[in-house]
Amino acid sequence: MSKCSCGQEVKDTREEKLEEIIAKYRGTKGALIPVLHEAQELYGYLPFDVQRKISEELNIPLAEIYGVITFYTQFSLVPKGEYRIQVCLGTACYVKGAGHILDKFKEILGIDVGGCTEDGKFSLDACRCVGACGLAPVVMINDTVYGRLKPTEVEGIIEKYRNE
Amino acid sequence: MEMVTLTIDNKVVQVPKDYTVLQAAKEANIEIPTLCFLKNINEIGACRMCVVEIKGAKSLQAACVYPVADGMEVYTNTPKVREARKVTLELILSNHDKNCLACVRNGNCELQKLAEQMNIRDLEFEGERHKLPLDDFSPSVVRDPNKCILCRRCVSMCKEVQTVAVIDTVERGIETIVSPVNGKSLSEVPCVNCGQCITVCPVGALREKDDTEKVWDALANDDLHVVAVTAPAIRAALGEEFGFPIGTPVTANMITALKRLGFDKVFDVDTAADLTIMEEGTELLNRIKNGGKLPLITSCSPGWIKFCEHNYPEFLDNLSTCKSPQQMFGALLKTYYAEKAGIDPAKIFIVSIMPCTAKKFEVKRPEMNSSGYPDIDVAITTRELARMIKEAGIDFSDATEKHFDDPMGDASGAGVIFGATGGVMEAALRTVAEVLEGTSLEKLDYTEVRGTEGIKEATVQLNSITIKAAVAHGLGNARKLLDRVKAGEADYHFIEIMACPGGCVTGGGQPIQPSRVRSWINLMAERAKALYTEDKNLPIRKSHENPTIKKLYAEFFGSPGSHKAHELLHTHYTARENYPE
Numbered sequence: 165m166s167k168c169s170c171g172q173e174v175k176d177t178r179e180e181k182l183e184e185i186i187a188k189y190r191g192t193k194g195a196l197i198p199v200l201h202e203a204q205e206l207y208g209y210l211p212f213d214v215q216r217k218i219s220e221e222l223n224i225p226l227a228e229i230y231g232v233i234t235f236y237t238q239f240s241l242v243p244k245g246e247y248r249i250q251v252c253l254g255t256a257c258y259v260k261g262a263g264h265i266l267d268k269f270k271e272i273l274g275i276d277v278g279g280c281t282e283d284g285k286f287s288l289d290a291c292r293c294v295g296a297c298g299l300a301p302v303v304m305i306n307d308t309v310y311g312r313l314k315p316t317e318v319e320g321i322i323e324k325y326r327n328e
Numbered sequence: 329m330e331m332v333t334l335t336i337d338n339k340v341v342q343v344p345k346d347y348t349v350l351q352a353a354k355e356a357n358i359e360i361p362t363l364c365f366l367k368n369i370n371e372i373g374a375c376r377m378c379v380v381e382i383k384g385a386k387s388l389q390a391a392c393v394y395p396v397a398d399g400m401e402v403y404t405n406t407p408k409v410r411e412a413r414k415v416t417l418e419l420i421l422s423n424h425d426k427n428c429l430a431c432v433r434n435g436n437c438e439l440q441k442l443a444e445q446m447n448i449r450d451l452e453f454e455g456e457r458h459k460l461p462l463d464d465f466s467p468s469v470v471r472d473p474n475k476c477i478l479c480r481r482c483v484s485m486c487k488e489v490q491t492v493a494v495i496d497t498v499e500r501g502i503e504t505i506v507s508p509v510n511g512k513s514l515s516e517v518p519c520v521n522c523g524q525c526i527t528v529c530p531v532g533a534l535r536e537k538d539d540t541e542k543v544w545d546a547l548a549n550d551d552l553h554v555v556a557v558t559a560p561a562i563r564a565a566l567g568e569e570f571g572f573p574i575g576t577p578v579t580a581n582m583i584t585a586l587k588r589l590g591f592d593k594v595f596d597v598d599t600a601a602d603l604t605i606m607e608e609g610t611e612l613l614n615r616i617k618n619g620g621k622l623p624l625i626t627s628c629s630p631g632w633i634k635f636c637e638h639n640y641p642e643f644l645d646n647l648s649t650c651k652s653p654q655q656m657f658g659a660l661l662k663t664y665y666a667e668k669a670g671i672d673p674a675k676i677f678i679v680s681i682m683p684c685t686a687k688k689f690e691v692k693r694p695e696m697n698s699s700g701y702p703d704i705d706v707a708i709t710t711r712e713l714a715r716m717i718k719e720a721g722i723d724f725s726d727a728t729e730k731h732f733d734d735p736m737g738d739a740s741g742a743g744v745i746f747g748a749t750g751g752v753m754e755a756a757l758r759t760v761a762e763v764l765e766g767t768s769l770e771k772l773d774y775t776e777v778r779g780t781e782g783i784k785e786a787t788v789q790l791n792s793i794t795i796k797a798a799v800a801h802g803l804g805n806a807r808k809l810l811d812r813v814k815a816g817e818a819d820y821h822f823i824e825i826m827a828c829p830g831g832c833v834t835g836g837g838q839p840i841q842p843s844r845v846r847s848w849i850n851l852m853a854e855r856a857k858a859l860y861t862e863d864k865n866l867p868i869r870k871s872h873e874n875p876t877i878k879k880l881y882a883e884f885f886g887s888p889g890s891h892k893a894h895e896l897l898h899t900h901y902t903a904r905e906n907y908p909e
């Protein structure tokens with residue numbers, strides 16, 4: 165695990181930290197969820213190697229860990245961008261054209277749902293209702309909410325973050 | 329056990345206090361439909377097919393997990409109950425790939441059966457369905473997630489019983505599927521190919537890799553001398569596919585059907601089982617006498633071998649170097665038999681009929697060709713053979729051919745019981761005691777190693793040594809036993825391990841019994857009975873007294889453990905990484 169996503173060789177201190185995290189919870193009941201949480205904070209997502217390490221150390225089958233990760237939306241199997249774009253596909257947003265908004269993001273960023281741009285700047289996800297149906301269609305970028313969005317506005321928003 | 333009294337549909341029943349409503353109903357001969365439930369394996373109350381009304385309870389309850397209580401009043405057949413079950417079933421069917429006509433489980437499917445029982449005539453909902461890819465890269469098991477009803481029986485089997493745990497539920501809501509990690513194929517994860525997941529699947533979502541086409545092709549090819557070799561467990565279960573009661577031995581029907589299919593010769597793998605005993609027994613005594621690696625662990629079960637290679641590489645040197653009887657037999661047929669019969673081994677095509685899906689992987693292991701030819705050409709399961717017999721329209725009640733073909737026709741009772749857990753151990757003890765140790769023993773039945781207890785032990789006093797033996801069946805039990813050996817808590821000389829719970833009689837390639845049958849009987853014991861009966865009735869019950877075996881050593885191998893025997897009958901193992909990068 166000596167390569168980071170930007171491709172440069174770096175000394176990875178995260179492995180040690182991961183071991184510390186695991187050691188902290190080892191032997192406690194329900195250790196898996198907090199370990200996954202902290203590991204995700206550490207790596208930004210849960211790479212296969214990390215899952216495997218947790219599986220070996222906590223003696224929990226890898227298939228079960230993978231099942232847990234895919235069950236909870238808070239866990240991610242792929243790297244997330246510096247700006248995490250989440251397009252709400254809840255019923256209200258969907259009816260108001262969230263699908264078109266999502267397509268626009270895909271088109272401009274050149275990535276699919278669940279993907280991350282090569283420069284690591286943007287990642288794109290579809291999410292379930294975020295509870296802001298009055299503002300439908302809604303997009304969240306990190307913690308900022310954009311409501312009543314039109315497909316034509318997408319380009320401008322991306323530009324704004326690109327230049328930041 | 330304390331008893332409680334309750335009424336089910338106004339019928340008074342008295343049952344032990346720890347029963348579920350489903351068990352109590354069974355006792356009262358009232359059938360409650362189930363789908364996810366499989367006794368002792370999957371009791372999770374997930375599908376809600378088994379709901380009943382319980383007086384005083386607010387909502388309908390799942391009978392398979394609901395405990396009985398004194399004075400309880402249960403109703404299993406009210407309009408509310410029937411309606412709820414129907415809706416549940418229709419919802420499952422709404423996103424099921426309902427192509428029964430072209431489904432491997434057509435006629436033996438628990439879902440299909442329920443639809444019939446519940447008089448489903450009209451499917452009201454048509455759910456959202458996306459076609460998911462088939463996983464058919466494993467040599468043994470094919471996964472079709474489009475047929476999966478998410479009962480999780482396979483997950484419980486793989487994770488809790490076998491402790492292999494390579495499949496689990498993934499994703500959530502409508503996206504939920506049962507899958508190996510990361511969308512991988514079963515061939516890319518440490519699946520041991522045991523096929524136990526198949527035998528518990530109520531529907532056609534899991535099946536064996538079908539190799540019958542290769543067999544048909546060979547049978548149609550006049551240049552080939554096509555030989556069938558059948559494992560001991562086949563005769564104990566094949567009859568079930570043709571309506572015979574469970575546990576009926578159908579040896580003659582099977583031989584007859586194989587002949588009718590066009591096999592040139594039909595041999596009994598039990599002969600090779602006897603050979604295995606000679607080789608393995610010799611290996612055991614040599615190791616004991618020369619301070620070799622102990623305990624010696626049996627190597628007949630390819631699912632167990634792969635499990636060991638993945639999870640217990642430190643025990644690889646404990647494994648007997650003997651090939652499994654299947655592989656030994658193949659090597660023997662393509663050398664000794666080819667020579668005797670004057671047939672070019674390149675023209676001999678061997679089809680093994682096995683109770684096992686892991687055998688499909690074993691025949692493909694690159695080291696299994698010491699004669700210069702693959703030991704076995706194709707391995708098919710009991711189920712595949714049954715399908716071939718049906719397809720050919722053969723009358724299975726015909727039992728004209730009573731005997732396996734010469735010159736490999738003899739097998740001892742010891743070879744026959746190889747098919748049940750404890751059988752290899754018992755067979756070995758019969759021979760080790762007598763020939764190899766020179767003690768003549770009255771005792772033939774080692775009942776301590778029989779039966780379906782997960783781990784069994786026996787101590788046998790011979791002339792010069794005491795042999796401490798243990799038997800484990802099912803990989804979860806194997807794991808327990810090995811962990812004890814590893815921790816120094818147990819010291820055995822000899823351990824028998826079979827991957828499948830019950831041994832080969834309940835192997836992953838055997839006929840599938842639905843939950844409503846399997847949950848209420850001891851399937852392993854019922855089928856094993858067929859083998860122990862045959863053993864008892866055979867004139868020869870010890871491997872070393874089998875005339876074919878005697879002749880083989882006299883004419884061909886010299887002695888057990890000879891150089892030639894090693895070349896053809898022994899093998900080696902490879903440590904395997906679990907999830908390579």
Ligand code: SF4
Nearest residue numbers: 427428431437531532
């Ligand atoms: S799994 Fe059962 S219900 Fe589904 S297609 Fe096959 S036979 Fe029909």
Ligand code: SF4
Nearest residue numbers: 486519520522523525
């Ligand atoms: S074949 Fe055996 S090891 Fe493989 S998935 Fe099925 S139960 Fe698990």
Ligand code: SF4
Nearest residue numbers: 476477479480482529
């Ligand atoms: S594959 Fe079969 S046993 Fe496994 S969850 Fe699906 S239906 Fe049940």
Ligand code: FES
Nearest residue numbers: 363373375376392
């Ligand atoms: S909930 Fe009882 S059989 Fe599924």
